[in-house]
Amino acid sequence: MFKDAIGKKSKKVKNTVERGAVxxxxxxxxxxxxIFVDEEYGNQSRYGRNIAPPTFPRVFDYGEIEDFYLPNIGLIHGEQIYHYERPILVGEExxxxxxxxxxxxxxxxxxxxxxxxxxxxxxxxxxxNIYTEKQSAIISEAVRKELVR
Amino acid sequence: MNSIVDLQIDDSLEEITLNPVSRIDLIKYAGASGDFNPIHTIDAEATKAGLPGIIAHGMWTMGNLAKLFTPYLEEGFIQDYKIRFAGMVFLEDVITLKARLQEENEELLDFTVAAVNQNGKEVIKGAITFKKYV
Structure with a gap:
């Protein structure tokens, strides 16, 4: 079931970088x-506004991939990679x-x-592109059996 | 060190040692990140998953580690941030954040980074490439 999913994508979801969430x-x-939380400081910075920490994209909604379900429970996070073209700005979409x-x-x-x-x-x-992120998730035998049932 | 660009090869950023990991730290991270996997907050769920107790979100540790670079975000930004989750972080663990400059050129500073527990074990490790505004 996972092999068949290779290459599948979700539809784009618009996310707003909310000040309170940052x-x-x-x-x-x-x-x-x-630089993250003080509006005046952000305005005076080289960015002209506040920015978000580099691991903030965890918060965003990436949409659902059709016929693909990965449980939150029972997965082991193996690796995580971020690549940025520039920092994320507070308030942008x-x-x-x-x-x-x-x-x-x-x-x-x-x-x-x-x-x-x-x-x-x-x-x-x-x-x-502003950023990409790549994560590897490890699925144990027990969890995989549950999924393909 | 006032400026990241003054670092020499093999120099380290000033280490940060976090307060012992508490349950409220992980509850806060769950809420702020939206990662409600219960092995990070609820003892019974962690036990059911075969763990000795709740463990920190790997992304909590990775999020913390990046703060070594926050004071320098007007000199450049984190272009690449790669982490391997090498060990588990439990309640009361004392985590120290480290970054050492490996290589540099006109544009980029390459650091090796790690978060180390009270026993000297690297719980996450990887690399950060910091791109300078030139």
Whole structure:
């Protein structure tokens, strides 16, 4: 079921980078620097406004991939990669979607493990890339059996 | 160090040691990120998943680690941030954040980064490429 999903994408979802959400996120990672949360400081900065921390895109809605379901429970997050063209600005609109870029299986001392590689995209209104992110999620044998049932 | 561009190869950014990980830290991160996987907040769910107790979201640790670079975000930005989640973080663990400059050129500063627990084990590790505004 995962192999068939390779190459599938979700439809783009418009996300607004909300000031309150950025503040809450900055607090949750203990990084309440004024560049993220103080409006006046942001205005005076080289960005002309506040920016968001680099791992903030976790918050965005990437839409659903048709016929593809990955549970939140039972997955192990193996790797995470971000690539930025520029920082995310507070108040801007970002169009996000996700793609299944790979799936493969490996047998190890934990049994047969599945590796799902998902890529996330964040673009501006003109379709220009702002950032991409890639995560590898590891699915244990027990969880995979549940899914294909 | 007032400026990131003054760093020499093998220099480190000033380390940050976090307060011991608390349940409220993880509840706050769940709320702020939208990741409500219960193994990060509810003991019984963690036990059911075969864990000795709740564990921190890997992304919580990764989010924390990036703050070593926050004071320098007017000199450049984090262009690439790669992390491998190498170990689990439990309640009361004391995490230290580290970054060391590996390579540099006109545009880019390449750092190796890691978060290390009280036993000296790297719980996440990877690399950050910081792109300078030139």
């Amino acid at each position: 503040k809450k996120f900055a607090e949750a990672i203990g990084d309440v620097h004024p 970002i169009y996000c979607y996700t793609e299944v870029v790979d799936y493969y299986e490996k047998t190890g001392n934990m049994g047969l493990l599945g590796f799902v590689i998902l890529k996330g995209y964040g673009e501006d209104a003109e379709g220009k």
